[in-house]
Amino acid sequence: MKKILILFLLIGTLSACTPAKKTLKVFNWGEYIDATVIADFEKEYNVRVIYDTYDSNELMYTKLQSGEKYDILVPTDHMVERLIAEGKIQKIDLTKITNLKNVDSGMLNRPFDPNNQYSVPYFYGNIGIIFNKNVVDVADLEAQGWDVLRDVKYKDRVYVYDSARDAFMMAYKSLGYSINTTNTAQIEEAFTWLQDMDDKTNPVYIDETLIDNMINGEKDLAVDFSGDAAYVLSENPDMDFFVPSEGTNLWTDSMVIPTNSQNVDLAHKWINFMLRDDVALKNTEYVGYTSPIVSAFEAVTSADGVYFNNPAYAPRLDNPLDEVHAYSPELVSILPDKWTRVKAD
Amino acid sequence: MRVFANLVRPYLVWMSLFIVVPMILIVLYAFTTHGNSVMAFQFTLDNFGKFFDPVFIKVLLKSIQVALVTTFVCILIGYPIAYVIANVDERWQTLLMLLVTIPMWINMLVRTYAWISILSDAGLINTFLKSINVGPIKMMYTDFAVILGMVYNFLPFMILSIYTSLAKMDKAVIDASFDLGANTRQTFMKITFPLSLPGVISGVTLVFLPAVSTFIIPKFLGGGQYMLIGNLIENQFITVGEWNFGSAISLIMAMIIMLSMYMTRKMDKDIVQEAQGGNKW
Numbered sequence: 001m002k003k004i005l006i007l008f009l010l011i012g013t014l015s016a017c018t019p020a021k022k023t024l025k026v027f028n029w030g031e032y033i034d035a036t037v038i039a040d041f042e043k044e045y046n047v048r049v050i051y052d053t054y055d056s057n058e059l060m061y062t063k064l065q066s067g068e069k070y071d072i073l074v075p076t077d078h079m080v081e082r083l084i085a086e087g088k089i090q091k092i093d094l095t096k097i098t099n100l101k102n103v104d105s106g107m108l109n110r111p112f113d114p115n116n117q118y119s120v121p122y123f124y125g126n127i128g129i130i131f132n133k134n135v136v137d138v139a140d141l142e143a144q145g146w147d148v149l150r151d152v153k154y155k156d157r158v159y160v161y162d163s164a165r166d167a168f169m170m171a172y173k174s175l176g177y178s179i180n181t182t183n184t185a186q187i188e189e190a191f192t193w194l195q196d197m198d199d200k201t202n203p204v205y206i207d208e209t210l211i212d213n214m215i216n217g218e219k220d221l222a223v224d225f226s227g228d229a230a231y232v233l234s235e236n237p238d239m240d241f242f243v244p245s246e247g248t249n250l251w252t253d254s255m256v257i258p259t260n261s262q263n264v265d266l267a268h269k270w271i272n273f274m275l276r277d278d279v280a281l282k283n284t285e286y287v288g289y290t291s292p293i294v295s296a297f298e299a300v301t302s303a304d305g306v307y308f309n310n311p312a313y314a315p316r317l318d319n320p321l322d323e324v325h326a327y328s329p330e331l332v333s334i335l336p337d338k339w340t341r342v343k344a345d
Numbered sequence: 346m347r348v349f350a351n352l353v354r355p356y357l358v359w360m361s362l363f364i365v366v367p368m369i370l371i372v373l374y375a376f377t378t379h380g381n382s383v384m385a386f387q388f389t390l391d392n393f394g395k396f397f398d399p400v401f402i403k404v405l406l407k408s409i410q411v412a413l414v415t416t417f418v419c420i421l422i423g424y425p426i427a428y429v430i431a432n433v434d435e436r437w438q439t440l441l442m443l444l445v446t447i448p449m450w451i452n453m454l455v456r457t458y459a460w461i462s463i464l465s466d467a468g469l470i471n472t473f474l475k476s477i478n479v480g481p482i483k484m485m486y487t488d489f490a491v492i493l494g495m496v497y498n499f500l501p502f503m504i505l506s507i508y509t510s511l512a513k514m515d516k517a518v519i520d521a522s523f524d525l526g527a528n529t530r531q532t533f534m535k536i537t538f539p540l541s542l543p544g545v546i547s548g549v550t551l552v553f554l555p556a557v558s559t560f561i562i563p564k565f566l567g568g569g570q571y572m573l574i575g576n577l578i579e580n581q582f583i584t585v586g587e588w589n590f591g592s593a594i595s596l597i598m599a600m601i602i603m604l605s606m607y608m609t610r611k612m613d614k615d616i617v618q619e620a621q622g623g624n625k626w
Contacts (some may be wrong), residue, residue, distance in 0.1 A: 205568055243458075341400050343569055
């Protein structure tokens, strides 16, 4: 009996250690923040931030689905749409987001959330090809576009970011289709295109490690997000960035508050904090993704900025073939299933 | 002593909560259709039928092949190491066994990550080769890298279990063999090796099972196109969102593992019986 008592006492002391500070649980993409920004927020509001990362929208969704509670998520357009449709995120009280005035008006009112009722932009960009200037001829890229990934000349020299949606995006664009097609024949054709790419250049499909590997110059071609590219280019002068004129995906990652958030007020403070000029500047400088905050964007692209003349930092906004991914329930598992087959074969 | 019997109760609760309930859920998912609400189940065998697709069968065969090669390499490397350790002075044995287990103190992810910077095209080995004007040799994202990663991670299990059976062996039997005129080779082949087989077999189980189901090693060292059964299951749950199909694959996998456990158990028994029978003189 005595022993059991001691056991209970032990448990008692352990649970007494729970922090009195308020906590904010943030779930964001990996390598997508300057960690000092988190520390700054903790200090300024005297709170504790629990920060978890994911490497795909789907992983984030699965975690959410399993009942995990977060206060902030940073999904991409189509996932914002899905979360709104399924009632998994709540409306943001824009009166609390006083720094919304810092945001580039072009990045507000996007098709996935027309009045920014549910989401506030965090970073944006597109998808293109990082290439080694010393090995790959720009003329090849311009002539072939996405088809360069099926050029046997570059066998074993290619990385492709491991994401079903983005892989299909390249195939659709190369074939001249919309990235949101639901036409079965077009989907099949894109599937064949990807299988052909897999046979011809035998790409390695990876995620976050792509950045470090391209900085080390491991491969000559890599399909990746513009922000990763901006960072790679700033670290390795041999690398350049190319976005095929056939079109690409123009995406925005936005901050949203889940319906089951435990600390809605603090979540608003976080969003407002991330939109502050100095915080946004620090963050974009470190991460390399394009900031929707006008002052931060101007500072890093100015003559003495970190991303001055960096072709990946400022995504083109004038190509009518560039599209935004929309959410379509019927495609949710079709594309990943086909992508699995491309990879497994 | 009866007082202590009660102490097992929390463990039973724990077991049923965290082992039995998830198992039941997996079975339930495997036999039902997608998008069930909690109350209305629609039973089906489609999830299993879906697996019999050339693409997936290929993944399964590849997983078994990679796991078999890993296990074989682990025996080849692990046996001599265990043998040497079991035969050195006892003071050294503890230290050497400690050295074998030390890597396991560090998280497996970190150790596997370290291999990326050793094996990559601009990594340690290739930088060295470049300095002596050889290479580069492509190692990352190949069978070699994945099997190396698996052998590296699972070798201690093999060494530990072989060492245990070698160390507890009755040395008098070996002395007897020498007394009867057998040379070192004969003694090893006829006495030591057969007596250590139970250790080898439990080592095989300890290596084969994690090797056939791991998903993080092929993901890191093989890339996304290096798909083994573990990756396929992970994929179904996380990116495809087909929990039912994922559960069915898990169940198929569990059956294969149970079958191989049963076979090794049976082998183990046969060998033990044979060893005992051989000792009857």
